[in-house]
Amino acid sequence: MSCHELSSPTTLGNKHELIKVAIVGNPNVGKSALFNKLTGGNAWVGNWPGVTVEKKTGRIVIEGHEVELVDLPGIYGLTPYSLDEVIARKFILEERPRIVIQVINATNLERNLYLTIQLLEMNVKLIIALNMIDLAEKEGLEIDINGLMNQLNILIIPTIAVKEVGVDNLTKAIIMELNSPPPFFKINYGPEIEEAIQRIERILDKCEIADVGANSRWIAIHLLEDDKDIEELFRKRGLEDVLRKVVEIKRDLQTRLGESIEVLMIEKRYQYILSLTQKYVKRRHVKESLTTFTDRLDRILTHPILGLMIFISTLYLLFKFSFDVASPLTNLLDVLISGHVHSFLKTLPLPTIISSLLADGVLQGVGILLIFIPNLFFLFLGISFLEDTGYLARVTFLSDKWMNKIGLSGRVIIPLLIGFGCNVPAILSTRVLGDDRDRRLTMLIIPFMSCSARLPIYLLFTLVFFKENQMLVILSIYFIGVTTAIITALLFNKLLFKGQTSGYVMDMPPYLIPSVGNIFAKSWERIKSFLVRAGSIIVIMMVIIWALSIFGPEGYLGVEALRNPDLLSRSWIASFSKLIEPLFKPFNWDWRVISSLLFGFVAKEVVVSSLSVLYNVEEADLSTVLSTSFTPLTAYSLMVFTLLYTPCMATAATLRSEIGLKNTIFIIIYELFIAYIMAYLVLSIGGLLL
Amino acid sequence: MKMINYYILSMGLTYIISSLMFILENVNIVKTGLSQVTPTDAGMALYFVTVGTLYNYAYFKSSEEVFGTSLLLASIMSIAFMFVQTLHYSLQLLDLIVSDSNIEVLFNLMRIEIVLGILSIPILLKERGNHI
Numbered sequence A: 001m002s003c004h005e006l007s008s009p010t011t012l013g014n015k016h017e018l019i020k021v022a023i024v025g026n027p028n029v030g031k032s033a034l035f036n037k038l039t040g041g042n043a044w045v046g047n048w049p050g051v052t053v054e055k056k057t058g059r060i061v062i063e064g065h066e067v068e069l070v071d072l073p074g075i076y077g078l079t080p081y082s083l084d085e086v087i088a089r090k091f092i093l094e095e096r097p098r099i100v101i102q103v104i105n106a107t108n109l110e111r112n113l114y115l116t117i118q119l120l121e122m123n124v125k126l127i128i129a130l131n132m133i134d135l136a137e138k139e140g141l142e143i144d145i146n147g148l149m150n151q152l153n154i155l156i157i158p159t160i161a162v163k164e165v166g167v168d169n170l171t172k173a174i175i176m177e178l179n180s181p182p183p184f185f186k187i188n189y190g191p192e193i194e195e196a197i198q199r200i201e202r203i204l205d206k207c208e209i210a211d212v213g214a215n216s217r218w219i220a221i222h223l224l225e226d227d228k229d230i231e232e233l234f235r236k237r238g239l240e241d242v243l244r245k246v247v248e249i250k251r252d253l254q255t256r257l258g259e260s261i262e263v264l265m266i267e268k269r270y271q272y273i274l275s276l277t278q279k280y281v282k283r284r285h286v287k288e289s290l291t292t293f294t295d296r297l298d299r300i301l302t303h304p305i306l307g308l309m310i311f312i313s314t315l316y317l318l319f320k321f322s323f324d325v326a327s328p329l330t331n332l333l334d335v336l337i338s339g340h341v342h343s344f345l346k347t348l349p350l351p352t353i354i355s356s357l358l359a360d361g362v363l364q365g366v367g368i369l370l371i372f373i374p375n376l377f378f379l380f381l382g383i384s385f386l387e388d389t390g391y392l393a394r395v396t397f398l399s400d401k402w403m404n405k406i407g408l409s410g411r412v413i414i415p416l417l418i419g420f421g422c423n424v425p426a427i428l429s430t431r432v433l434g435d436d437r438d439r440r441l442t443m444l445i446i447p448f449m450s451c452s453a454r455l456p457i458y459l460l461f462t463l464v465f466f467k468e469n470q471m472l473v474i475l476s477i478y479f480i481g482v483t484t485a486i487i488t489a490l491l492f493n494k495l496l497f498k499g500q501t502s503g504y505v506m507d508m509p510p511y512l513i514p515s516v517g518n519i520f521a522k523s524w525e526r527i528k529s530f531l532v533r534a535g536s537i538i539v540i541m542m543v544i545i546w547a548l549s550i551f552g553p554e555g556y557l558g559v560e561a562l563r564n565p566d567l568l569s570r571s572w573i574a575s576f577s578k579l580i581e582p583l584f585k586p587f588n589w590d591w592r593v594i595s596s597l598l599f600g601f602v603a604k605e606v607v608v609s610s611l612s613v614l615y616n617v618e619e620a621d622l623s624t625v626l627s628t629s630f631t632p633l634t635a636y637s638l639m640v641f642t643l644l645y646t647p648c649m650a651t652a653a654t655l656r657s658e659i660g661l662k663n664t665i666f667i668i669i670y671e672l673f674i675a676y677i678m679a680y681l682v683l684s685i686g687g688l689l690l
Numbered sequence B: 001m002k003m004i005n006y007y008i009l010s011m012g013l014t015y016i017i018s019s020l021m022f023i024l025e026n027v028n029i030v031k032t033g034l035s036q037v038t039p040t041d042a043g044m045a046l047y048f049v050t051v052g053t054l055y056n057y058a059y060f061k062s063s064e065e066v067f068g069t070s071l072l073l074a075s076i077m078s079i080a081f082m083f084v085q086t087l088h089y090s091l092q093l094l095d096l097i098v099s100d101s102n103i104e105v106l107f108n109l110m111r112i113e114i115v116l117g118i119l120s121i122p123i124l125l126k127e128r129g130n131h132i
């Protein structure tokens, strides 16, 4: 045992030392709610190193001790099956938090205690937050907390996270626990396995492994269970001979037992848990328990037909809520920003270039950001609500079968559908996926979901060229987007992301009435991280685009260039468009179209308005001009191109903050490439047919 | 008990008939001109069909235990829609301050989904008492 664990009284007296406390628990036990209550909402959100799984930390001061709380991913056990479990275990082993708090769902002790046992076997100082005791009570469960505490020799604090009940006791427990020695805990695995454990322990005692972060019994148990991570660790240190001896012991044991060692050990743990719950949990009879209520609702909500209808309806309402309800607010912001504040900045006694930089560059960037806020906030509010009621888990269940066919898990359906509204929240909502591989793949295909900002472009072109079948043509564009997404998913599954989506346990939490505070807190947290992470990039990009429009190869053109097509045609943007014009020769698009597409990177809605500036006509007269410079076929290929060509700036900024610059650039290039190919295909196949 | 059953049935039928009217209008069979009582788009029509189905399902299975669950869901969905629409139309009044959009938006607060949502409140209260 390392001296760290045997914390001496002198280190305790030192109040300036930062005390690390980890919070673990199964998914959906109320871990985030409790974490928020403990930290008072002051958390710092980042990613775990090297992966896109979210890491939350918060600092609080308890009785003069500075405590750092780290929220670990939701996990079922400490066997490294999934990325989340690897992260959590690594943290406990390597960072050695002084105390681990496990949040337990009191209505489902059996399943939650498995993690408890694994934590106790690691000899960590454990405090249990027995959460959701209000629900346990409703279900008629009577838990003998004192009995359980004495048997396991750890502190158990009953809590109701959403009502902040028990949170004070929990912080007191942290301080109390600092002084106590780490618990001693041992499950008896039966004479044969115990003997093998002891034999391995004796071998381990002879090698230098004190820094692994766990006791030798724990390492021995995990070696018996074929723990790949631990084996890898031994190999790295050149301890192959130990592994060979372990294999011998295992083979010996296997022949004596005649059964899989791992399965037997898991069974023993469950037997132990069962003995605990039989002794300390009593069930009273109640009118209708939460479980039967949940079962009944599930019969309708996961019904193949009715369930699907309810799902589509819910989605419709979600979009209505986030777009319709937000639109008056968005309009208001728009009028304020591009009207009042814009003209105010223009009237300031500043050199024109400075006032234009502020008004047309910075303000425009800030405006794009702000105009997103009402939409995003309402969307997040809706999603958090559905998530907290437990409904999203059912949607996942409904779609799992279909999504598995393209190598993704059912949970991916939510971000993808949100993508039809706006790609930015879609990318942010991939955070709930947890699984790194699913997240990356989903982010890659989200931009193919045609967001609502692309609709004005389709509307304009279909109105001019496909007046008869407008609806049908637009639908076909959406269809092309979805098909491209599916093909991309299949392709990358084969090439880059080998292996299956992490087999997660389909957890069906009981239906709950969500707490308003929790929902607002969650939504606000998501908005905040969008503003912080994507905000500065959007503003900077906007300023760059602004500069490229008012400067040209001849030098400064004057801020009038933004509204004057002759000047604009001499800007860098126009020059660049003319430079790459030959690339688009097959499509017959001239530089003005290409420039608008470049502006479209700022925000897709801008394409239409910049076309009208460049053609020097009112937006209303644009259709006449377009009908002379496009054919239905080139118009259609342009629509396909705008559908696929690149995520807009806000999306790109969000992507960058989530998966880094390199991956974002890769996605942009890949999508440009696909867009070009698809537009070309449309042109040549169409040319053959027509 | 009887009364309540008729209430449920008529709620369900109203939803379904309203969306049928939407379909009829859109394939140009009849022009009812009753835009206050028909859905405004296809998504809303589907929503109406779903809620209507849940209400009717509850009515026809009134002897089984699925009855209450179906009713609970139907009333929650009705009220959710009412909530969203009311919020939407009220916020639209904000626009009046900055633009010259029509004061007639106020009439939208008497649209069918809002009325039906309000009529669903007693059902939710009753079912909530039974379940939770």
Ligand SMILES: Nc1nc2c(ncn2[C@@H]2O[C@H](COP(=O)(O)OP(=O)(O)O)[C@@H](O)[C@H]2O)c(=O)[nH]1
Binding pocket: A025, A026, A027, A028, A029, A030, A031, A032, A033, A034, A074, A131, A132, A133, A134, A135, A159, A160, A161, A162, A163, A387, A388, A389, A512, A513, A514, A515, A518
């Ligand atoms: N009734 C009740 N609900 C709770 C309690 N703690 C959390 N919840 C709810 O349980 C759901 C899941 O909580 P969350 O914190 O997101 O769980 P996590 O997945 O473990 O982070 C949310 O709807 C919470 O409002 C509790 O003590 N009592």
